[in-house]
Amino acid sequence: MTLRGRLTAAFLAVVLGPVLLGAFFVGSTMAAVDHSRSAERLGLAAAGVRTSVDALCQQLRAAADAVALVTDPAARPRAADQVVGRGLAAAVLVTDAAGRTSYATPGGPGRPWQDCSGAPPVAGPVRALAAQVQLRDPAGADLGTVAAAQPVDPAFVARLAAVTGVAVTLLDDPAGTDRVTHTTETRQVRAAVLAAARTVDGDQVTETVDGRYVRRVGPSPGQPLPLVLSVPGERPPGLHVALVGAVLLAALLAVLAAWRLARVTTRPLAELAGAVDRVTHGDLTARVPVRSRDEIGRLAGAFNRMTRETGSYVAALTSSRDQLRGHLAVLGDTLASTHDLQRILRVILHSAIAATGARAGAVLLLDGEGVLVGQCVEGLDDRWSGDDAATLRVPAGTGVVGTVAATGEPLCGRWEPTDAPTGEPTCETYIAVPFAAPRAAELTGRGDPDRPGHPPADDEPAPAGSGTLGVLALYDRLGAEEFDDDDLFTLRTFAAHAAVAVENVRVHEETQRLSLTDPLTGLWNYRYLRESIRREVERANRFGRMLSVLALDLDRFKDVNDTWGHAAGDAVLVEFARRVRGEIREVDLAFRQGGEEFVVLLPETDARGATIVAERLGAVVRDQPVLVDGHGGEPVRVAVTVSIGIAVYPDHAAGGQQVLDAADDALYAAKAAGRDGYRLAEPPDPPPTREIPVVVATVSPPDGLPRAGAPDAPVGGQGGASSGPHPPRQSRGR
Numbered sequence: 247m248t249l250r251g252r253l254t255a256a257f258l259a260v261v262l263g264p265v266l267l268g269a270f271f272v273g274s275t276m277a278a279v280d281h282s283r284s285a286e287r288l289g290l291a292a293a294g295v296r297t298s299v300d301a302l303c304q305q306l307r308a309a310a311d312a313v314a315l316v317t318d319p320a321a322r323p324r325a326a327d328q329v330v331g332r333g334l335a336a337a338v339l340v341t342d343a344a345g346r347t348s349y350a351t352p353g354g355p356g357r358p359w360q361d362c363s364g365a366p367p368v369a370g371p372v373r374a375l376a377a378q379v380q381l382r383d384p385a386g387a388d389l390g391t392v393a394a395a396q397p398v399d400p401a402f403v404a405r406l407a408a409v410t411g412v413a414v415t416l417l418d419d420p421a422g423t424d425r426v427t428h429t430t431e432t433r434q435v436r437a438a439v440l441a442a443a444r445t446v447d448g449d450q451v452t453e454t455v456d457g458r459y460v461r462r463v464g465p466s467p468g469q470p471l472p473l474v475l476s477v478p479g480e481r482p483p484g485l486h487v488a489l490v491g492a493v494l495l496a497a498l499l500a501v502l503a504a505w506r507l508a509r510v511t512t513r514p515l516a517e518l519a520g521a522v523d524r525v526t527h528g529d530l531t532a533r534v535p536v537r538s539r540d541e542i543g544r545l546a547g548a549f550n551r552m553t554r555e556t557g558s559y560v561a562a563l564t565s566s567r568d569q570l571r572g573h574l575a576v577l578g579d580t581l582a583s584t585h586d587l588q589r590i591l592r593v594i595l596h597s598a599i600a601a602t603g604a605r606a607g608a609v610l611l612l613d614g615e616g617v618l619v620g621q622c623v624e625g626l627d628d629r630w631s632g633d634d635a636a637t638l639r640v641p642a643g644t645g646v647v648g649t650v651a652a653t654g655e656p657l658c659g660r661w662e663p664t665d666a667p668t669g670e671p672t673c674e675t676y677i678a679v680p681f682a683a684p685r686a687a688e689l690t691g692r693g694d695p696d697r698p699g700h701p702p703a704d705d706e707p708a709p710a711g712s713g714t715l716g717v718l719a720l721y722d723r724l725g726a727e728e729f730d731d732d733d734l735f736t737l738r739t740f741a742a743h744a745a746v747a748v749e750n751v752r753v754h755e756e757t758q759r760l761s762l763t764d765p766l767t768g769l770w771n772y773r774y775l776r777e778s779i780r781r782e783v784e785r786a787n788r789f790g791r792m793l794s795v796l797a798l799d800l801d802r803f804k805d806v807n808d809t810w811g812h813a814a815g816d817a818v819l820v821e822f823a824r825r826v827r828g829e830i831r832e833v834d835l836a837f838r839q840g841g842e843e844f845v846v847l848l849p850e851t852d853a854r855g856a857t858i859v860a861e862r863l864g865a866v867v868r869d870q871p872v873l874v875d876g877h878g879g880e881p882v883r884v885a886v887t888v889s890i891g892i893a894v895y896p897d898h899a900a901g902g903q904q905v906l907d908a909a910d911d912a913l914y915a916a917k918a919a920g921r922d923g924y925r926l927a928e929p930p931d932p933p934p935t936r937e938i939p940v941v942v943a944t945v946s947p948p949d950g951l952p953r954a955g956a957p958d959a960p961v962g963g964q965g966g967a968s969s970g971p972h973p974p975r976q977s978r979g980r
Contacts, residue, residue, distance in 0.1 A: 248512075249508075249512050249515070251508075253504070253507065253508035253511060253512070254501075254504040254505055254507075254508045255504075257500065257503070257504035257507060257508070258497075258500050258501065258504050261496070261500040261503075261504075262493075262496065262497055262500055265492075265493055265496045265497075265500075266493060269489040269490075269492065269493050272489060273489055276481055276482075277481065280479050280480050280481045281451070281453065281459070281479075283480060284451070284459035284477050284479055284480070285451040285459065285461075287411070287412065287459075287477050288412065288451055288459060288461040288475050288476075288477055289449075289461075290410070291410035291411065291412040291461075291475050291477070292449075292461060292463045292475060294406075294409055294410040295406055295409075295410060295414070295463050295464075295469065295473060295475070296463070296464075296466075296468060296469045298405075298406060298409055299375070299406075299464075299468070299469045299470075299471060300468040300469060302375060302396055303362035303375065303377055303468065305334060305335075305396075306334075306335055306375065306376060306377035306394040306395065306396060307362065307377035307379065307394070308334065309329045309334035309335040309338070309377070310335075310338070310377050310378065310379040310392045310393060310394040311379055312325065312329055312334075313325045313326050313329060313338055313340065313394070314379050314380070314381050314392045317383075317384070319348075322340055322348075322349060323340075323349045326338035326340065326349060326351050326392075327351060329394065330351045334394070335394035335395060335396055336353075336354060336355055336374070336395055336396050336397050337350065337351050337353070337354025337355060337374070337394070337395045338350070338351045338354075338392065338394050338395075339351075339354070339376075339392070339393045339395070340381070340390065340391075340392050340393075341390045341391050341392075341393075342389065342390040343390050344390075345390075348390065354374075354395060355373050355374035355395055355396075355397035355398075355399075356373045356374070357373060357374075358372065358374075359372075359373065359374045359375070359376040359393070359395050360372045360374070360376065360398070360470050360471065361376055361377070361378055361470065362375060362376065362377045362468070362470060363467065363470070367420050367465060367470070371416075371418045371425075371427040372398050372416070372427065372471060373397065373398060374396060374397045374398055375395065375396050375398055375470070375471070376393045376394065376395040376396075377393065377394050378391050378392070378393040379391065379392050379393075398416065398427075398428075398471065399428065400428045402428075403415075403416050403428040403429065403430060404430055406473075407430040410475070411477075412475050412476060412477045413429070413430045413431045413439075413475070413476045413477065414430050414473055414474075414475060415428070415429035415430070415431055415436075415443075415473065415474040415475075415476070416428045416429065416471060416472070416473055417472040417473070417474065419472070420464075420465050420472040426440070431476065435454070435456060435458060435476075438454040438455055438456055438458065439454060439458060439460050439474065439476045440474070441454070442454045442458075442460040443460050443462055443474045446460060446461060446462050447462070448462075449461070450462075453479070454476075457478065457479040457481060458476050458477065458478050458479060459476065459477050459478075459479060460474060460475070460476045461475050461476075462474055462475075463475055511542070514537065514538070514542040514543075514546075515542070517534055517535065517546075518534055518542075518545065518546060518549060521533065521534045521549065522549075525553060525556075530553050530556055530557045531553070532553060533550050533553065534546040534549050534550060536550075563603065587621070587747070587748065587751045588621065588622065590744070590747040590748075590751070591609045591621050591744065591747070592622050594609065594718070594740050594743060594744050594747070595607050595608070595609050595622050595623075595624055595718070596624065597740060598718060598720060598736070598737060598740040599624060599625070599720060601736050601740070602677075602720055602723065602729065602733045602736055602737065603723050603724040603725070604625075604677075604720035604721060604722060604723050604724070604729075605625050605721065605722040605723070605724065606623075606624060606625030606626050606671065606673070606720070606721045606722060607623070607624050607625065607718070607719060607720040607721060608620050608622065608623045608624070608626060608638055608647075608671075608718075608719050609621050609623075609716060609717075609718055609719075609744065610638055610647055610651075610716050610717050610719070611715060611716035611748065612642065612651060612714060612715060612716055616641065616642045617639055617640070617641050617642065618638070618639070618640040618641070618642060618647055618648060618651055618716065618717060619638065619639055620638030620639070621716075623638065625721075626638075626671050626721075640670065645670045646670060646676060646678050646719070647670065647678050647717045647719050650678045650679070650680050650717050650719075651680060651714050651716070651717050654680050654682070654714055655680070656677070656678060656679040656680065656734060656737075656738070657676075657677070657678050658675075658676060658677035658678070658728070658729045658733070658734060659675070659676065660674055660675045660676075660728050661673075661674070661676070671721055673721035673722045674722055675721065675722055675723050675727070675728045676719065676720070676721050676722075676729070677719070677720050677729040677733055677734065677737060678717050678718070678719040678720075679717070679718050679719075679734070679737045679738055679740075679741045680714050680716070680717050680718075680741065681714070681715055681716060681717070681718060681741035681742065681744045681745035681748075682713040682714050682715055682745055683713055683715055683745055683748070683749040715744075715745055715748050715749070716744070716748070718737060718740060718741045718744060720733075720737065761773070762774040764823075764837075764838040766816060766819060766820060766838075767819055767820055767822075767823035767838050768823065769823050769826075769827075769837055769838045769844070770835060770836065770837045770838075771837065771838060772837065772838075772840060774837065775837040775839065775845055776902075778835055778837075778847060779795075779847065779902035779903075779905070779906060780902050782835075782847055782849055782902075783895055783901065783902040783905070785849070786849070786850075786895055786896070787896075791849070791850045792850065792851060792852045792894055792895065792896075792897070793847065793848070793849055793850075793851070793894070793895040793905070794847075794848040794851040794852065794853065794855065794856035794859075794892060794894050794895075795845065795846070795847060795848070795892070795893045795894075795895070795905050795906060795908075795909040796845065796846040796847075796848065796856060796859065796860060796863075796890055796891070796892055796909065797844075797845055797891040797892075797893075797906070797909040797910050797912070798843070798844040798845070798846065798863070798888050798889070798890050798913075799842060799843050799844070799888065799889050799890075799913055799917070800818070800819075800822060800842040800886060800887075800888055801886070801887045801889055801917075801921040801922060802921075803815065803818070803841075803842040803886075806818055806884055806886070810874055810875075810876055810877070810882070810884065813874075813875065814874035814875060814876070814884065817872065817874045817875075818872045818874065818884060818886055819838075819842065821872045822844075822867065822872075822886065822888070823836070823838065823844070825863070825866050825867060825870075826844065826846065826863060828866075829859065829862050829863055829866055830846060830848070830859065831848075833850075834846060834847060834848050834849070835847040845906070845909075846859070846863075851894075852894060853892065853894045853897065853926055856892045856894065856926075857892060857924065857926065860890040860892055860924040861924070863888065863890065864887070864888055864890060864922065864923065864924065867886055867887060867888045868885075868886075868887050868888075868922060871883035871884055871885045871886065872884050872886055887922035888922070889913055889916040889917050889921050889922065889923060889924070890913065890916060890923070890924035890925075891909045891910060891911065891912030891913025891914070891915065891916055891924070891925055891927065892909060892912055892924055892925065892926045892927060893905045893906075893908035893909035893911075893912055893926075893927040894926075894927070897929060898927040898928070898929060898930065899927075899930070908927040909927060911927060911928075912924075912925045912926060912927040912928075913925070
């Protein structure tokens, strides 16, 4: 393919790529925004439907209660007529204990009536919505029922549609969408809406072929009517056609411009290419004649200036390299003062590339499986033969960097791109230097096998590559020259700084870990418990979840220490911690609070889940005695049991320390109950209550929409006595 063809293709890719992506983005974004807005409208409409129907059900229930409160059977018909006359219900039906009709207001809606509770659903089209209450005498005997009903007719459905702002359809059958009782949909879109409603379930929203969005609502408790809501989409018509036309027009203009640009550009490039070939062979005296004042002419002039200045740069580069080495000591002090490993390695790699004139490089660290993993790379795009150019993984002993890591000896040289080892960058020249932690021989535990970490004897040979932390590798030096001894010396200096930085970061991380863990059991300590309980309580509050806390205490642990010694007691604590870790999830946290006291945090766990964990922990401790060294060094099995207290946030406490205290009190109760068991914390006493008036009668609003809570005549409410104070906390014996 010619240069002109490549330039044309590149220009088209640069121009048409963003155009296509922009058209796709506009189309998909508008579709997503339309779907999101329509789903939000349908969600608000569904909430409005539920609120309106629930308000109507409460109004009907209040009307039925008003009739049922009349103790005189002869006065009930008059009360029922008053309820209907005031507009609280369209009809009232009074039945006796045998189900026979005692009284029914005239002019009521036809059957069937759908009860507000939703169960059982009626078969066929719903004619009315009803609320039913039991009728009892002063002794509590069942005298029958009182039902208040409101018709479900086209006017009712139209009012729901007016309130919600969407089209509403009432179905005959809650289980299907084939038959419609009432609807506000037009005949043209009704079939498409019903077809789409068959494919949705729950709160799902689907789109019809003509751009409408459909959602089903109910039946459910408080809203027993099978309804379908729909709303038209807001996407402008002909959007996709306009986008396709814009893309085609842009493609035509791009082809014309690309052809013209490539034709004008490629003519004067032959002379420039010849001069470049001479420069690549080391002839820095090559010059290009400047034949025009356009961009190509300026490029020729820039090339001539570049060749003149490159000669001086090559001479200056040698002297600047010596100056750069003088600054490496200052760089080392700077690198040793921070614990950001990625930043350190990035500074080291960039400095090494600048100092040696390499085009690319990488810093790789050994993981626990003996594989070199790339931590920082530079300039390896399109050079890496693996699947991901930003992640290098080379097993130790494989290829150049793997051999350097295994032997501990640096390597440098040249290879052809086709000869590059599998899994390493394609390049012409390379240099790789290992770096190891200070006193690596001692840290790797060579020497006496009975004393890990003891240094080896003077006559003991050190294994090749022992203590190696990673490899610093550079590729393709500028000018296509091989890396020399000066580069090797410079790279060794950077590798030494990298080793110190990596070791400092690891020591810092280990120090942080030791400050938050218990040295005997390896569990988190009391300091981390205070931080974790605060964090988990905040998370539970933010997401509305539960947090369970288990307080554990080994029963009669003092007897173990007194009988078998403190070494045996420590062995019991270590084994107990191991069993606790084996019985909880990865997201759960286990802490040693002190002595034989432990705490386990169970995020997103209710009381039932916490008791299951407590039973499992008690069984695994009880059923397996701990093997310890007894008197005289003879192994003995010590039977151990554990008492557990359980508290759940926010059921038992309103804060982190309070839930810990509640779990501690429950642990005391488990101890007092005989040990070797668990107890759940007692819920806090309820707050005081007060009387709230209940509305028993009202009038319909002028617009006829169902509402609840209009003030009229209260009939009284229930009150409750305030709870007493909490019992005082008691100290716990062990």
